[in-house]
Amino acid sequence: MSTEAARVAILPRGVASRVITSAVSRGAWGVAIAVIVLTVPVVVDVAVDRGFDDLLLVPLLCLAGMLALLGISGRRPGTATRLLYVFGGGALATVYTVALLLADPSLNDEAAFVLNRPALVLVLGGVSIVRPLVGLLWSLAGYTMAMATAVVSSFLVGVHFAPGWGPTLALLVYAGAFLALAAIRASQERQIPDLARLEDDTRRMSIENQFEQRAAAIVHDTVLSDLTVVMNSAGPLHPRARERFRADVATLSDAAWLRESADASTVAPLDAVLRNSLETLVSDFQWRGLTVDVTGDSSAAIRISPEAASSLVSAVRACLDNVLDHAGTASAELVVATTADAVTVMVIDHGKGFDPGSVADDRLGLRSSVVTRIRSHGGSVRVWSTPGSGTSVLISVPGAGAPTETAPGHAG
Known part of the structure; x- marks a missing residue:
């Protein structure tokens, strides 16, 4: 009895790299949605505990707006929707932070993790990116907007600048993944032959x-x-x-x-x-x-x-x-x-x-x-x-x- 060896189809190197990079960016986009959704009960719990639950409408609407922007960027990925997400999300994150600080300024020192959730997802919002270095640039753009949000919010409310470690850690992890993909691709181009060629x-x-x-x-x-x-x-x-x-x-x-x-x-x-x-x-x-x-x-x-x-x-x-x-x-x-x-x-x-x-x-x-x-x-x-x-x-x-x-x- 003879068996016929099956031929395994291998994606061309450039296509494989784009598929992996896109998968990483879409995974981060999914994490950003999860962060926004999980932030809602956390904000409600903090507001009830601190006695300003009657002031939750604006922060919750801002979270809903961030979720809508994530949906738009995921459904129609492109430069225009990414720019809309970065700038629109920056504006919503600013309103969200200012509303919470006006309700309870002590959150700036005691619950910074609640304030910087929208800023964190700004770093993770780029979806369907196919080139690692492009993904790194969008991540840096989101991080820059997150820091600007923290500066503007602190100035408007009159508290000291305290952005928290959330956006920075997100940048390190996300940008590190893109840099690793870029390094692997460069190494493959030097060591592994292009099978399609x-x-x-x-x-x-x-x-x-x-x-x-x-x-x-x-x-x-x-x-x-x-x-x-x-x-x-x-x-x-x-x-x-x-x-x-x-x-x-x-x-x-x-x-x-x-x-x-x-x-x-x-x-x-x-x-x-x-x-x-x-x-x-x-x-x-x-x-x-x-x-x-x-x-x-x-x-x-x-x-x-x-x-x-x-x-x-x-x-x-x-x-x-x-x-x-x-x-x-x-x-x-x-x-x-x-x-x-x-x-x-x-x-x-x-x-x-x-x-x-x-x-x-x-x-x-x-x-x-x-x-x-x-x-x-x-x-x-x-x-x-x-x-x-x-x-x-x-x-x-x-x-x-x-x-x-x-x-x-x-x-x-």
């Missing part, structure tokens, strides 16, 4: 490698084969050779073979397009001195891409080139067949054969012009050869769709 580079290198293999196959099938014809020619070039050379030059000049993919279209061994290409190929080798017998039959037409069909013909050409150049025989057989899901061509010769395991790695013929080319379309190549017993090459290209029966009386 690595994936892009890997994909680009894979495409470049495919193009290099395709180019090597094209060069082998055109330039190298043409040079072989020229070197083995005993006299003036045959007109057919000159036509082939011109066609090869046109192939090298056209960049269409660099296309990575194309839509599938109906191509079968016995349809007009592929059949004519194979017949032209056979005729080309006939005048070069190689007799090629074509056999096989099919009653199905399947869908393969134009590139796959072209690569199939080019791979067959490469095999016949090898027969002509290396097999030491003047005849070969081409067996063409289709199945329900593939086009298969077998090139057979009864020449001197070879040992496939002894082929050097730097030889491009069979490897680049046949194996690599066919595998790039999901096909397969099998080679049977023994010295003195000939060679058989089976080339198979898979179809892209279900087969369709040809009409009765189809020529072939």
